[in-house]
Amino acid sequence: xxxxxxxxxxxxxxxxxxxxALMSCGANGDIAQSVAASCIDAQREGSDGxxxxxxxxxxxxxxxxxxxxxxxxRSERPALALFAVDAAEGFTxxxxxxxxxALCDTTxxxxxxxxxxxxxxxxxxxxxxxxxxxxxxxVALAATNAGPALVAASGSKEPVFxxxxxxxxxxxxxxxxxVIDQSxxxxxxxxxxxxxxxxxDIPDNWALDxxxxxxxxxxxxxxxxxxxxxxxxxxxxxxxVEMLAAGATAANWSLEAPxxxxxxxxxxxxxxxxxxxxxxxxxxxxxRRIDDYLNQLRERYGAYIPGERRAANRDRQTDSLSxxxxxxxxxxxxxxxx
Amino acid sequence: xxxxxxxxxxxxxxxxxxxxALMSCGANGDIAQSVAASCIDAQREGSDGxxxxxxxxxxxxxxxxxxxxxxxxRSERPALALFAVDAAEGFTxxxxxxxxxALCDTTxxxxxxxxxxxxxxxxxxxxxxxxxxxxxxxVALAATNAGPALVAASGSKEPVFxxxxxxxxxxxxxxxxxVIDQSxxxxxxxxxxxxxxxxxDIPDNWALDxxxxxxxxxxxxxxxxxxxxxxxxxxxxxxxVEMLAAGATAANWSLEAPxxxxxxxxxxxxxxxxxxxxxxxxxxxxxRRIDDYLNQLRERYGAYIPGERRAANRDRQTDSLSxxxxxxxxxxxxxxxx
Numbered sequence: 226x227x228x229x230x231x232x233x234x235x236x237x238x239x240x241x242x243x244x245x246a247l248m249s250c251g252a253n254g255d256i257a258q259s260v261a262a263s264c265i266d267a268q269r270e271g272s273d274g275x276x277x278x279x280x281x282x283x284x285x286x287x288x289x290x291x292x293x294x295x296x297x298x299r300s301e302r303p304a305l306a307l308f309a310v311d312a313a314e315g316f317t318x319x320x321x322x323x324x325x326x327a328l329c330d331t332t333x334x335x336x337x338x339x340x341x342x343x344x345x346x347x348x349x350x351x352x353x354x355x356x357x358x359x360x361x362x363x364v365a366l367a368a369t370n371a372g373p374a375l376v377a378a379s380g381s382k383e384p385v386f387x388x389x390x391x392x393x394x395x396x397x398x399x400x401x402x403x404v405i406d407q408s409x410x411x412x413x414x415x416x417x418x419x420x421x422x423x424x425x426d427i428p429d430n431w432a433l434d435x436x437x438x439x440x441x442x443x444x445x446x447x448x449x450x451x452x453x454x455x456x457x458x459x460x461x462x463x464x465x466v467e468m469l470a471a472g473a474t475a476a477n478w479s480l481e482a483p484x485x486x487x488x489x490x491x492x493x494x495x496x497x498x499x500x501x502x503x504x505x506x507x508x509x510x511x512x513r514r515i516d517d518y519l520n521q522l523r524e525r526y527g528a529y530i531p532g533e534r535r536a537a538n539r540d541r542q543t544d545s546l547s548x549x550x551x552x553x554x555x556x557x558x559x560x561x562x563x
Numbered sequence: 564x565x566x567x568x569x570x571x572x573x574x575x576x577x578x579x580x581x582x583x584a585l586m587s588c589g590a591n592g593d594i595a596q597s598v599a600a601s602c603i604d605a606q607r608e609g610s611d612g613x614x615x616x617x618x619x620x621x622x623x624x625x626x627x628x629x630x631x632x633x634x635x636x637r638s639e640r641p642a643l644a645l646f647a648v649d650a651a652e653g654f655t656x657x658x659x660x661x662x663x664x665a666l667c668d669t670t671x672x673x674x675x676x677x678x679x680x681x682x683x684x685x686x687x688x689x690x691x692x693x694x695x696x697x698x699x700x701x702v703a704l705a706a707t708n709a710g711p712a713l714v715a716a717s718g719s720k721e722p723v724f725x726x727x728x729x730x731x732x733x734x735x736x737x738x739x740x741x742v743i744d745q746s747x748x749x750x751x752x753x754x755x756x757x758x759x760x761x762x763x764d765i766p767d768n769w770a771l772d773x774x775x776x777x778x779x780x781x782x783x784x785x786x787x788x789x790x791x792x793x794x795x796x797x798x799x800x801x802x803x804v805e806m807l808a809a810g811a812t813a814a815n816w817s818l819e820a821p822x823x824x825x826x827x828x829x830x831x832x833x834x835x836x837x838x839x840x841x842x843x844x845x846x847x848x849x850x851r852r853i854d855d856y857l858n859q860l861r862e863r864y865g866a867y868i869p870g871e872r873r874a875a876n877r878d879r880q881t882d883s884l885s886x887x888x889x890x891x892x893x894x895x896x897x898x899x900x901x
Contacts, residue, residue: 303843304674306644336642337837339675341844364811366704366837378866385864393803395810403806405799455793461743461869462800465731468741472733472853473702475845480859499675499704499837503811505641506679515810521818526723528716531799 230550239546240265243280246559250287252294259319267350268546271538275350277552282486283316283346284559290489292316292346300324306331306338309474312345314491317369320345321354321498329361332500340498343476347371347485348496352406352532355394355498359402362512364503365394368469372482372492376410376451379460382437384450387479388413389466397516401540404532409463411454417443430456470495568888577884578603581618584897588625590632597657605688606884609876612753613688615890620824621654621684622897628827630654630684638662644669644676647812650683652829655707658683659692659836667699670838678836681814685709685823686834690744690870693732693836697740700850702841703732706807710820710830714748714789717798720775722788725817726751727804735854739878742870747801749792755781768794808833 234242243264247257260283268276286292298320299311308328310320320342332338348354348369358365368391374384392406412431420427420443429439432446440446453459471478476495483490504511522528572580581602585595598621606614624630636658637649646666648658658680670676686692686707696703706729712722730744750769758765758781767777770784778784791797809816814833821828842849860866 304672304840307674307840307843309844334642335673336645337675337677339839339844341841343845364806366807378860378864379869380867381860381864383864385860385866391803393806395806405803407796407799411793454796455749455791457867458745458792458797461745464869465729465743468702468731468733468853469704472849472856473839473841473845475849475852478856480856499839501677501811501837502642502645503679505645506647506677507681507811507813511810511813514813515806518810518816518818522716522719522723526716526719526721528723529718529795531717531802 231547232550232553233545234548234553236265236269236542236544236546239268239277239548242556242560243277246280246284246556247287247294249560250284250294252287256294256316256319259322260316263318263349263353265546266353266539268548269539269542270350270535271542272350272535273549273552276546277548277556279349281552281555281559284556286346286485289487291483291485291491293491298323306335308338308340310340310342312342314344314493315346317342317345317348317494317496325357328500329358329363332363332502336505337499337501340496340500341474342496343474343493344491345476345494345496347492347494350406351390351392352394352404352535354496355392355406356402356404358498358500359394359396359404362396362502362504364396364501365498367392367496367498368466369494369496370467370470370476370479370482371485371494372477372479373484374479374482375414376453376463377433377460378464379457382433382450385480386453386463386467387482388451389463389470389479391462391466395515396512397519398513399516401536403515403519403530404536406532409453409459409466410451411459412451414451417446421447469497473497569885570888570891571883572886572891574603574607574880574882574884577606577615577886580894580898581615584618584622584894585625585632587898588622588632590625594632594654594657597660598654601656601687601691603884604691604877606886607877607880608688608873609880610688610873611887611890614884615886615894617687619890619893619897622894624684624823627825629821629823629829631829636661644673646676646678648678648680650680652682652831653684655680655683655686655832655834663695666838667696667701670701670840674843675837675839678834678838679812680834681812681831682829683814683832683834685830685832688744689728689730690732690742690873692834693730693744694740694742696836696838697732697734697742700734700840700842702734702839703836705730705834705836706804707832707834708805708808708814708817708820709823709832710815710817711822712817712820713752714791714801715771715798716802717795720771720788723818724791724801724805725820726789727801727808727817729800729804733853734850735857736851737854739874741853741857741868742874744870747791747797747804748789749797750789752789755784759785807835811835
């Protein structure tokens with residue numbers, strides 16, 4: 226059976242499978258349920274890597290001790306609209322879930338609130354956090370970093386940032402929210418490996434070689450450093466994300482963070498989410514007005530609206546998920562292994 | 564006398580000159596003082612275009628009626644931490660100044676606050692707003708849009724966004740704050756004109772021609788549309804800014820905004836500023852830790868830290884400003900013309 230073979234699986238069955246696999250690897254029930262929900266959400270969006278693949282990564286991280294599966298996070302409210310969370314080397318999803326209703330309520334009451342997490346594991350899809358807030362009618366902005374450092378700063382020849390995604394969620398009337406969710410790097414490390422495996426050149430703006438020179442050779446790039454998208458301006462976006470995610474939360478800088486994909490230590494990631502009750506600024510027609518605008522952008526100007534493909538996948542896969550069978554089998558093995 | 568001749572002028576004299584020029588063109592005393600302060604700040608940073616040049620642009624906009632110089636802005640507090648401002652077709656600076664102390668106090672008390680302005684004139688340097696908040700120890704993020712539309716969306720061949728800058732200000736210990744302040748476009752329209760005047764080609768990622776094709780011909784680009792920096796990801800940053808600046812404030816979309824450089828109508832710009840009392844999340848050592856990190860980025864990794872040149876200019880020009888004499892003479896004429 227090819228590793229690209231796919232199978233359909235009932236969504237509840239898939240959720241239960243992921244939950245049991247996480248528990249077999251050391252997560253307690255609440256934590257496993259929260260993390261499984263995020264994986265199933267990513268799979269619904271059509272992402273094998275974030276879906277069942279993400280679940281396998283999480284299982285491996287639990288077994289290696291890079292993420293704690295049973296310690297509770299610690300939460301403080303140092304001010305009315307600030308949620309300060311120490312994830313205790315655990316997942317970010319259960320900590321976010323635990324504060325989610327209070328975060329929504331506070332944002333509605335005060336107008337804006339901030340969830341700032343440190344000492345966490347890699348956050349998975351950043352769109353997941355902002356979309357959930359946008360589904361409650363809130364405008365949400367999020368930033369996260371993680372280790373290891375992979376991406377150069379403006380002017381640097383060595384990696385200092387992780388891929389540092391930024392995400393925005395905005396409510397629309399009549400349809401799913403707008404979700405912008407993108408990394409600050411021009412490409413992912415995985416794409417260098419694919420090019421190297423296939424003997425293909427890469428574009429000269431993807432990476433620098435170990436001498437700090439632009440390269441089209443994927444092997445040289447794998448020994449070098451990823452570039453941010455869009456040159457110095459994109460590198461500044463990576464720095465902006467680093468400041469919000471790690472500077473404003475006292476999380477590990479990407480530079481000092483242990484890897485989230487190998488070793489036994491927690492990456493100590495930071496995650497900052499800002500939620501704004503913007504209808505109080507823009508008026509009750511805000512979501513309608515944004516929906517009209519985005520429809521105009523697409524229909525009259527031919528613009529690509531970020532996130533629409535993922536949202537359409539989610540709409541379609543409400544009962545049953547299309548999954549990679551190799552990943553499915555790997556999870557079945559993990560789930561049966563306790 | 565060459566148009567590039569420069570003169571030194573006492574900073575108080577320059578401020579008074581700008582203030583009088585604005586009043587001669589229809590601004591009342593409070594509004595003129597607030598706008599003049601922002602121009603002098605930009606000139607201190609070494610920006611002729613934002614400094615005395617900005618003052619001349621504002622005078623022209625006052626005379627043409629694109630900006631109101633005497634109507635008070637209207638301010639509401641629809642929630643404890645939201646400042647909702649209708650600029651009444653006026654400048655953004657006086658409205659921001661009027662709310663600044665309350666914005667700082669509220670951010671300290673609640674942990675975060677948002678200033679959302681609609682119906683304004685072009686905001687000038689966005690770094691000005693976030694830097695002032697960072698000087699008070701707050702982490703600040705800002706976004707603004709304006710008309711006319713100049714920049715393509717991802718996939719569009721026509722302009723839909725203005726240059727849509729985003730800015731972040733972060734406090735540092737011992738030195739001026741970090742200020743990231745950059746537009747979402749790959750270049751400014753002015754650089755197309757300079758290339759056209761000098762008969763130079765432009766890079767093929769600056770603009771599309773009127774057929775929606777990349778071009779190296781500046782004349783073709785001037786009939787076409789500017790591109791965002793960094794392809795689709797940069798265009799998404801422009802969309803993110805549009806959502807924060809206009810979607811969350813009910814300001815004019817760049818698409819529907821009259822020009823801020825010609826005509827008689829207000830561009831109806833939006834400006835959103837988020838201020839976060841992040842030391843409550845990150846601890847009292849936050850500014851020290853950020854300063855150490857940025858020093859390490861520069862000294863050990865050779866990274867370019869955005870805004871340091873401007874900050875050094877400001878440090879140097881505390882008493883006397885180096886200004887373009889043609890601009891100085893133009894302002895003297897404007898100031899004497901009432």
